[in-house]
Every structure is written in structure tokens, then in C-alpha cells.
Amino acid sequence: FFSFVLFLGIAASMQAQEISKNAIGIRIGDNDGFGTEVNYQRALGDNNRLELGLGWRSADNFDAIRFTGLYQWVWNIDGGFNWYAGFGAAVGSFDFDDRFVVGRDIEEFFLNAAGTVGIEY
Template identity: 60%
Template structure:
């Protein structure tokens, strides 16, 4: 029985040590995807420890009928898969500001409106960290928006994006 307990403790310890990886102190780049038209975001990551970080993203949208800005903040946990491959998960939220101008648009109310909103977000993704200072990521970020009715006409926004960041 002692051998089984000792073996289990050793396996758990090995699992935790194999997951430990030092992440970059800073990473700056872009995150390109599509969440209700937010096609591009400036993305900054700040390492807080060996396996956690803070990510801040500033997105914008400028289209025929909608102008919007979105600021996102996420706390992420990072685990090493193998070599330069990591997977990560996180939680956070943010703020949005939007302006909708539709004098001849497809909606029957032909409304002009603007507003501010808040949202909660989750995040899960995979990344590859190269030997030189480049990081590529692919993530899924579901968002639930709160506040007044806005131009999306939907409170849920799934976001899939590719991130390219310079590590320093």
C-alpha cells in the first residue's frame, strides 16, 4: 500500500513539474478574428508568474453603419503541452462603445443610436512559442454582453481569432 501511495504522489509531482513553463514577460501584437465585426485588435500580454498572465486587447470596428470600440481584459492560466506548444484558459470582461447610424439600412426601424456596454468573457486557446521572439495563437472567446440594446441585437458573441505577437 505504501508503494502505491508513494507512486501516486510521485506521478502527481511529475505532472505538475512537467506543466511548469516560464512564459514571456511581455508580448505585443495583433489578434485578428470576427466577433460581430470586430476584425482587428491590438493585443498586449503581461506575464504575472510562471504560468499566468494578463491580456489586454483594444478592438475597433468602422463600417458603413456601425462604429465601435471594445476594450477587453483577461486573466489567463497557461499550461505547456510539449516543446513550444501551450494551451491556455482565462476569464475576464470589458467595455464597449458603439454608434449606429442607419438611415437607409435593412432594419425596419431605421434607427440611429449609440451607447456603452459591459461584457463578461471566457477564453480558451492554443499557442506556439518559437525559439525567436514570435508567438502564434488560436483562441475561442465567448462573450456575454450586458446593458442597453445595441447594434448587434444579440447578447452573445462568439469570437475565434488568430493572434500574432512579438515577445520581449
Template identity: 55%
Template sequence: MIRFVFSGILLMILSFTGLNAQNSGLIAENALGLRLGGGDGFGAEISYQRQIGSPNNRLEADLGWRNDSYFDAFKLTGLYQWVWNIEGGFNWYAGVGGGLGSVEDNRYFKNGYRPNDGMFLFVAGDIGIEYNFDIPLMLSLDFRPEIGFNDYDVLNNFIPDIALGVRYQF
């Protein structure tokens, strides 16, 4: 699955090479790529950012999965972010948001039934740094603390999510 997602992103980047990612604001109007990392298990997310309002505000939507030896989870995250320029193409940002997901608990399995499987909600903060290259490429490193809510003991706590982002800007 990782190869499929990566190949799709690479194909999209190659098809948009003629576009210029620079605009009059701090950030590009759109950015699409991958966010790799995780706090409670490794995961990958397809990440989309869209500039809204002023040239230093954006929305970020991420669809991804997490897994470790205890659980597998899919989740959808939405964040509102504020971006501030440090110097040149180097920015820092902060944001708030939340999301929902589905978890499969791998710790318990009784007669074909997993008692802790189900949906969960979470709230999240976000703080990070990014660099916008002269080509339409952005690298970022962020810390996203998440607090999950569900009726089970899986993902019902604080999760410090740290990830590296690679995005194509257009």
C-alpha cells in the first residue's frame, strides 16, 4: 500500500512540474503529499493543505493509518493552522483541530470477536516548522499532540504524534 500511495504522489508531481508553487503569500494555495511518523505506532497519512483567508492561514486534512503490535487504526484529521515566516522559505506554524477514526484492537480475540474494535474521536493541536524550496517542494517536521475519546481503552488517552511531511505545492 505504501508503494501504491508513493507511486501515485510521484506521478502527480511529475505531471505538475510546469506549475510554479510561489505566490504572493507565505504559503502556497495548495499542497499535497505524505506525512510519515507517529506517536503510538508508525503510520502514514495522505496530507492536503489549502490556503484560506489571509496568506498565512490554511486548512490541513489528513487521511492515514497507524499500527503497532496492539492495534491498527485508520483516521481522518482536520486542522486549522496559522503560519509565520522566520526567514526566506523557512516558516513555523501552529494549529488546532480534531478528527475521527476506526480502530482494530489486536490484543484480545475471543471466538472471532474483538471487544475493543470501533470508532473513536480525538482533538489535536499542531506545532511545527517547514521549509519551502524554490521548486514546488515543502518539507516539514511537526508535533501533533492528540487526545482520543472512545468507550474502550485503546486510543483513549494522550498520544504525542511526531512526523515528517513531504508535500508538492501548487
């Protein structure tokens, strides 16, 4: 009974936040082998959206490209401060030229599951 009353209280106090209908951004980093990523977000409802990303890296011995698609839920913390979580998939390829072993070049295609959790303002 207590859980039900708590759920009703939380549900009654929730407010629909205003997420942007369209957004574009750039992610700069190198923790997963991809340098720069361009992202596009499209609102699908009051609290969910689709995020599409294109990441690439070009270096002397490593080149890669990745396309990512994520479905996200967005919850308001305060004002325009939100947190989000979602899931999706990524597809891409990379080319690695080993400088230390002559003739050892690796070219691979990949498909993987993706997840995301974060905060935004």
C-alpha cells in the first residue's frame, strides 16, 4: 500500500519538461578510439527523442568511422536541467596499419549495442 501511495505522489508531482524539437552538437574526445562525433537529436514526444551520431577518426595508422542511433528518455531535474538514459546500436569500420609488423594491416566491420546515461542543461 505504501509503495502505491508513494507512486501516486511522485506521479502527481511530475511535470512534462520542454525538450528541444531539434538539436545538433559536437562531441570531442578520444576515449573509445573515435575523435570527433557530430550528433543530431530529434524529439519524438514530450520526454523521448532519437539521437543519431557520426563519429570518425583519421590518423597516421588508424582510420575509423561509426554511425550510432539511440532512443532516449529524458527526465527533468530542475528548470532546463535534465537527465537522460537510452539504448541503441552502432555500425562502422576501422583500418589499423601496424607500424611494427610489416604487412600486418587490420580492416574490420563492426556492429554493437550502445547505451547512454547523462545529464544536460
